[in-house]
Amino acid sequence: MKRLAWLLLLLAAPAAAQRPTYQQQMQDNQRRLEGIRRERSEVEQELARLRTAAHSLSDELANIDRQKQSTNRIVNELDRQIAGLGAQIDQITVDLLLAQDALLEKRAVLERRIVDIHKRGPLYGWQVLLAAESFGDLLSRYKYLYLVSRQDRLLTNDMHKLRDRVARQRQLLVDARETLARRRRERTDELDRYQSLERARQTNLRETRRSTRQAEQRLSQLDRDERGLNDRIEALERARREAEARGATAGPRAITTADLGGLDWPVEGGGVVIYPFGTTTGPNNTRIPRHGIGIKAPVGSAVRVVAPGTVSLAGPLGLYLTSVLVDHGGGYYTFYAYLNDATVRKGERVTRGQIIGHVGGESSDEGPHLHFEIRGQGGIALDPGNWLRRPAARPAAPARPRR
Numbered sequence: 001m002k003r004l005a006w007l008l009l010l011l012a013a014p015a016a017a018q019r020p021t022y023q024q025q026m027q028d029n030q031r032r033l034e035g036i037r038r039e040r041s042e043v044e045q046e047l048a049r050l051r052t053a054a055h056s057l058s059d060e061l062a063n064i065d066r067q068k069q070s071t072n073r074i075v076n077e078l079d080r081q082i083a084g085l086g087a088q089i090d091q092i093t094v095d096l097l098l099a100q101d102a103l104l105e106k107r108a109v110l111e112r113r114i115v116d117i118h119k120r121g122p123l124y125g126w127q128v129l130l131a132a133e134s135f136g137d138l139l140s141r142y143k144y145l146y147l148v149s150r151q152d153r154l155l156t157n158d159m160h161k162l163r164d165r166v167a168r169q170r171q172l173l174v175d176a177r178e179t180l181a182r183r184r185r186e187r188t189d190e191l192d193r194y195q196s197l198e199r200a201r202q203t204n205l206r207e208t209r210r211s212t213r214q215a216e217q218r219l220s221q222l223d224r225d226e227r228g229l230n231d232r233i234e235a236l237e238r239a240r241r242e243a244e245a246r247g248a249t250a251g252p253r254a255i256t257t258a259d260l261g262g263l264d265w266p267v268e269g270g271g272v273v274i275y276p277f278g279t280t281t282g283p284n285n286t287r288i289p290r291h292g293i294g295i296k297a298p299v300g301s302a303v304r305v306v307a308p309g310t311v312s313l314a315g316p317l318g319l320y321l322t323s324v325l326v327d328h329g330g331g332y333y334t335f336y337a338y339l340n341d342a343t344v345r346k347g348e349r350v351t352r353g354q355i356i357g358h359v360g361g362e363s364s365d366e367g368p369h370l371h372f373e374i375r376g377q378g379g380i381a382l383d384p385g386n387w388l389r390r391p392a393a394r395p396a397a398p399a400r401p402r403r
Contacts, residue, residue, distance in 0.1 A: 022088060022172055026179065029081045036077060040070035064201045071194045078187040085180040092176055096169035103162040110155055225318035226291070229325070229335065233379040236312060236327055253330030254307040254352075255374075255387075263306045263387045264352075265295070266336060267359060267370050272296040274366050277383040291381035292335065292373030299368045301359040303336055305350045306388075314342040314356075320371065321363075324356050331377030338364060338371050 020028070047063045117124075125145050132138035255263075275294040305326055312333070313325035320337035324344060327333055340360030344350060361369050374382045 022092070022176070025084070025088070029077075029084075032077055033074065033081075036070060036073050040067060040074070043067050043070060061201065061204045064197055064204060068194060068197045068201065071190055071197060075187060075190045075194065078183050078190065082180060082183050082187065085176055085183065089173065089176045089180065092169055092173045096166065096173060099162060099165045099169055103159070103166055106155065106159050106162055110159055113152060113155065221319050222288070225320055226289075228317065229320075230379055232313060232325060233333055233375055236333070237331060237377070237379055240331060253332065254309050254328035255332040255334075256330070259307070260387055262389060264304070265388055266303050266306055266334075266372055267295055267297040267301050269297070269301075273385070274369055277381075277385060291375075292337075292371055293384050294366055295370045295372055297359045297368060297370055299340060299359055299362055301370075302355045303339060303357045303359060303370055304353050305336075305356050306334055306352065307332075308349070308351050309334070311344045311346055311348045311350060311356070314344050314346050314348075321360060322357065326350060326356070333373075333375040333379075335373035335375065336370060337373075338369060 043063060043066045047060065047067070128141050128145060129138060132141050272295065273293050274296045275290055277290055277293050279289050303324075305324075307326075307328050309326040309328035311324060312327045313323060315322065317323040317337065322339040322342050323335065323337040324339065324342050325333060325335050336356060338359070338361030339357040342357045344354075344356045350356060359368055359370050361367065361371075372384055374384050374387055376382050
């Protein structure tokens, strides 16, 4: 039977040694919470970056969903910790009661021992030794007194250890209850945060749907305006071909393939292209076909024609706002849109570098800029980047002298 008891103790000892302490469990719990909160903080920072740059509302909606997922993980982790803390508080309470019972038992034994020592008096030890009848009996009595005194010291040490254990268990109980209350408050805060994110998501979803409708309407309007511009160029091309068929003498071509990479920029300081030629991504991941480029420029900047020609359009053109279309002969045309005003009239001859208007576009999604197109024969849109001069490299700033 004794062997079985010893075997059970030996098997239980490694499990008890491997069981994490209360402090270790609290540290592990805190690390898990901090890890999830750190992930959520990164998502929040990403949302802040999105809101300071051009982005689609669907990106913001996806970010809010990720924040909700992180918050839900935090709530689940808090629920797990709250349940674990409840079990720990129960265990600590049991350990405290056992330690208090053991302390009471040891204290009763110690009190009885003190009463016995008091009754026997301070000379009891000498009486025991002097009553020895032989040297062997004296050694036996001395050994007995030594063992009794050692037992008394062990009993006193046990009392101190139990008192310290009771104090530790009480402090653990207080800490566990405070942690439990704190975790419950955190859970309430996280649930409020989750509801706030859900409200933000619903608001964002409505805004996304509204913005999508607006983007679709805008694209439809741009498509109509583009068709209107194409119809104008097609009419000019038809008239040019008819004139050529009649044998009419064609005027000089102001733009030819020899001008590739040699045309001046239509605005001073050109070179900052905010959207390139071709299809680009617009708000809410809409696809916008660009038949020209967007050149960033302050409102009111002078817009100059890149080559001589005749003004075929000077006035409003739907979402393109005030626009100017110049016929350069030979089937080449340049188009200038998002102007604040036009300083030329339809039918007017213009020379290279002449001011034809000023930059506007404040109300556009891209802000103040010039939309610039080059059309070839048949109205085919050509990439202006292939025709304009490469912007000169800016000189490097002089190095500051070291102090």
